Amino acid sequence: MIAIIGASGNVGSKTTEALLAAGQKVRAIARHADKLQPLVEKGAEAWIGDAADSEFLTRAFEGAEAVLLIISTQMDVADVAAYQDTLGEAQIVAIKASGVKNVLFISSQGAHTEEKTGIIAGVARQEKRLNALEGVNVLNLRPTYFMENTFNSIGLIKNMGINGSAIKVDVEMPMIASQDIAKVATEKLLNLPFEGKSHLDLLGDRNYTQIEVTQIIGAAIGKPELPYVEFSYADQKAGLMQYGISESVSDAYVGMYEGINIGQLSHGLRNAETTTPTSFEWFVENIFKHAYAANA
Numbered sequence: 015m016i017a018i019i020g021a022s023g024n025v026g027s028k029t030t031e032a033l034l035a036a037g038q039k040v041r042a043i044a045r046h047a048d049k050l051q052p053l054v055e056k057g058a059e060a061w062i063g064d065a066a067d068s069e070f071l072t073r074a075f076e077g078a079e080a081v082l083l084i085i086s087t088q089m090d091v092a093d094v095a096a097y098q099d100t101l102g103e104a105q106i107v108a109i110k111a112s113g114v115k116n117v118l119f120i121s122s123q124g125a126h127t128e129e130k131t132g133i134i135a136g137v138a139r140q141e142k143r144l145n146a147l148e149g150v151n152v153l154n155l156r157p158t159y160f161m162e163n164t165f166n167s168i169g170l171i172k173n174m175g176i177n178g179s180a181i182k183v184d185v186e187m188p189m190i191a192s193q194d195i196a197k198v199a200t201e202k203l204l205n206l207p208f209e210g211k212s213h214l215d216l217l218g219d220r221n222y223t224q225i226e227v228t229q230i231i232g233a234a235i236g237k238p239e240l241p242y243v244e245f246s247y248a249d250q251k252a253g254l255m256q257y258g259i260s261e262s263v264s265d266a267y268v269g270m271y272e273g274i275n276i277g278q279l280s281h282g283l284r285n286a287e288t289t290t291p292t293s294f295e296w297f298v299e300n301i302f303k304h305a306y307a308a309n310a
C-alpha cells in the first residue's frame with residue numbers, strides 16, 4: 015500500500031490514478047472528500063483529514079510500503095514559513111511512528127538552498143529534515159515551475175487583455191507539466207525500495223521565456239498579439255494581496271519570482287534523465303485551452 019498526501023492535487027491525482035491502474039493499493043489523503051471521489055471510484059481508499067495533524071497522518075501511513083509527500087501552501091496563513099514547518103514536522107513524526115521506510119518527496123528546483131528562493135525555502139527545510147532520518151530511504155524529486163501555474167493568468171488575460179508577472183522578460187526557465195512528474199513518481203513508487211537519500215531534478219522539455227509562453231498561449235486562444243507585461247515586485251505583491259492572499263504568502267511568492275530572475279530556481283543540469291516529454295505547446299493545446307474556455 016502507498017499513501018499519498020495531496021491525492022486530489024495536480025501531481026497526487028495523476029500519480030494515484032496511475033498506481034491504481036497498475037493494481038497498487040493507495041490511501042488518498044486530502045481535506046476535502048468531494049475532490050477525492052473520482053479516485054475512490056477507481057479503487058482508492060480516501061483518508062480525509064489535515065496533514066498538519068501528526069496523529070491522523072501516522073494512522074494514514076501505518077502499513078504503507080512508501081509515502082508520497084508534499085509541502086502545500088494555504089493562501090491565507092499569517093506566517094507561511096511556520097505553516098510549512100508545521101506540515102513538515104507532522105510528516106517526520108508520522109514517518110517515525112508508522113515505521114514507513116520509503117519516502118518520495120515532491121520537492122522543487124531551488125531546494126538545494128534556503129537563500130533567495132522565497133516560498134521554496136520551506137521545501138528545502140523539509141528535504142533537510144527528511145535527509146536526516148535514519149534508516150529511511152528518501153527520494154527528493156525536484157521539479158521545475160509547473161505549466162499549470164499559467165492557469166493563474168487566465169483572469170488577467172480575460173479581464174485585462176495581458177499576460178504578466180514579476181518574471182523578467184528575458185529570463186529563460188524550464189517549465190514542466192504535472193503529468194510528467196506523476197509519471198516519474200509512479201515509476202519510482204512501483205520499483206521500491208529507494209536507495210538511501212537522493213534527489214532527481216525534473217526540468218520539462220526545454221527552457222522558455224515568458225514572451226514565448228505568452229505567444230504560445232496567445233496563438234492558441236486566438237489572441238496572437240497578447241502582450242507579456244513585466245510587473246515590479248511591489249505590483250506583483252499588491253496583485254496577489256488583492257486576491258486575498260496573506261502578506262506573508264505574497265512576500266514568499268514574490269521572493270520566488272526574485273529567485274527565478276537571478277537563476278536560483280534553475281539549479282539542475284539538463285540531461286536525458288532530467289528532461290521530460292511534454293512541451294508547453296502541447297500543454298496549451300490539450301489542457302490550458304480547456305481551462306481557459308471553462309473559466310467564465
Ligand SMILES: NC(=O)c1ccc[n+]([C@@H]2O[C@H](COP(=O)([O-])OP(=O)(O)OC[C@H]3O[C@@H](n4cnc5c(N)ncnc54)[C@H](OP(=O)(O)O)[C@@H]3O)[C@@H](O)[C@H]2O)c1
Nearest residue numbers: 020021022023024025044045046064065085086122159160
Ligand atoms: N507549482 C509549482 O510550480 C511547483 C514547482 C515545484 C514544486 N512544487 C511542489 O509540488 C507540490 C504539489 O503541487 P500540486 O500542484 O500537485 O498541488 P495542488 O494541486 O496545489 O494540490 C494540493 C493537494 O494537497 C491537499 N492539501 C493541501 N493542504 C492540505 C492539508 N493541510 N492536509 C491534507 N491535504 C492537503 C489538497 O487537497 P485539499 O485542499 O482537499 O486538502 C490537494 O490534494 C506543491 O505543494 C509544491 O511544493 C510546485
